[in-house]
Amino acid sequence: MPSTAATTTDAFPVFKSGRIGVLLLNLGTxxxxxxxxxxxxxxxxxxxxxxxxxxxxxxxxxxxxxxxxxxxxxxxxxxxxxWNTDLNESPLKTTTRGQAEKLAQIISDASPEAGELITVDWAMRYGFPSVKDRLQALQDQGCDRILLVPLYPQYAAATSATACDKAFEALMQMRWQPTIRVSPPYYEDTVYIDALATSLRQSLAKLDFEPEKILASFHGVPKSYILKGDPYRSQCERTHALLCEAMNMPQDKLMLTFQSRFGNEEWLTPYTDMTVKGLAESGIKRLAIITPGFSADCLETIEEIAVENRDIFMEHGGEQFAAIPCLNDSPEGMDVITSVVRRELQGWVTF
Structure with a gap:
């Protein structure tokens, strides 16, 4: 159980300790x-x-x-x-909050004792709530051990690393640093692959058409980043291969692509938008896209895939198009996050 340590005189502050924090980290909004x-x-x-x-x-x-x-x-x-007009915020913020709240409830339901011991919070690398503020809030609640959970299945310096950079930057300003763990990327985790496959099957079953092709679209990065040593592409390829295996689909049916390129530099190929255009022009009439690298729907999935790429497909001869939702805070999505957190908290607490 959490403990409170205090000095023997009122002249000194009281320090709370003994709790465990879990901080979910996403990109920002x-x-x-x-x-x-x-x-x-x-x-x-x-x-x-x-x-x-x-x-x-x-x-x-x-x-x-x-x-x-x-x-x-x-x-x-x-x-x-x-925009989520009801809460006046982006969908990414709404979903990340939901993931944190549901994780706290799952932990509490699995083990009331662990639920009392663990505080779950969330932060954005860019914007608010800030990583620094939420780390401080966890420490103020007595969390002297904190697990950082970057919500990126595949590691990239531009996502996982920069989220951790922000946390470490905040730690540099703390006199009493909590003990920190960072959950690793989960690109080949069985629970994650099974969740993707289940979500894809369920989404396909709801369609009134059968896609001729399905794209697994990951966020792109410049090719030069990979050449400098970033493992991102190989981890995307591994996720894609395992998802094809779980779906019993050949890789020319469930295709790997990369989206969201920016600027004039060469990015990872094949590009999603060019692939969508090429498939439509080649006679493909029915297409679906899943975005396995995103833990929550955001501008890149809701607007770029479901609107921009749908328009590209239709304008070049396509007829039926579906954007498959991310795992979000669905039961399958929460299975993934819970599995990651449960594994990384071993030795600290069991639930």
Whole structure:
């Protein structure tokens, strides 16, 4: 059970300890869709050296004079189209909060004692709630051991690493640092692959058509990042191969692609949008896309896949299109997160 340690005199502060924190980490979101909110978000995101590795002398003029002048208005319109107006926030924030709340309930239901011991929280690498604030909040509640859970199945420096960077940056400012663990990528975890396969089967069963092709679309990164040693592509390939095996589908039926490229540099191929266009032009009439690298639906899945790529497919001869939802906080999605957390907390607590 949690304990509270205090000095023998009132002249010194009381320190809470003995609890365990679990902090779910996701990419981030603007706080609103107006120009200045979008500009603040994009500036933080695109100023990250893990995301954009171009030398600052070249990148700063492009970012500040061109991108941050034009892009906020355009991206604000995209976010407007998917915005959760009831809660006045992006779907990514809504879902990540839901994942944290459901995880806390799952732990408590499995073991009331563990539920009393563990505090589950969530944070965004860019925007709010910030990683620094939530780490401090966990420590203030007596969490002297904290598990960081980057919600990225496949590791990339521009996702998992930068989320951890932000946490370590916050730790550098703490006099009393909690003990930290970081959950590893789960790209070939059996529970994750089974969840993807179950979700895909369920989604396909709900369609009124049978796709001729299915794309497994992962977020892209520049090819140069892989050549520098990032394992991201190989982990995406492994996930794709295992999903094909679980679905008993050949890889030319369930195809691997990469989306969301930015700028003029060569990114990982094949590109999702070009593949969609090529399939439609070749005579494919029925297409579905699943996005296994995203733990929650966001702008890149709801707008880029379900709207932009659907339009590309239809404009070039396609007839029926489906965007398969991410695992989100569905039972299958929570099975994955719970499995990761349960495994990484071994030795600290059992539930």
């Amino acid at each position: 603007p706080e609103a869709t107006d120009y200045w909110s979008m500009r603040r978000y994009l500036k933080e995101f695109l100023s990250d050296k893990r995301v954009i590795e171009t030398p600052r002398l070249l990148w700063w003029p492009i970012l500040n004079l061109i991108i941050l002048t034009k892009r906020p208005a355009a991206k604000g319109k995209d976010y407007d189209s998917i």
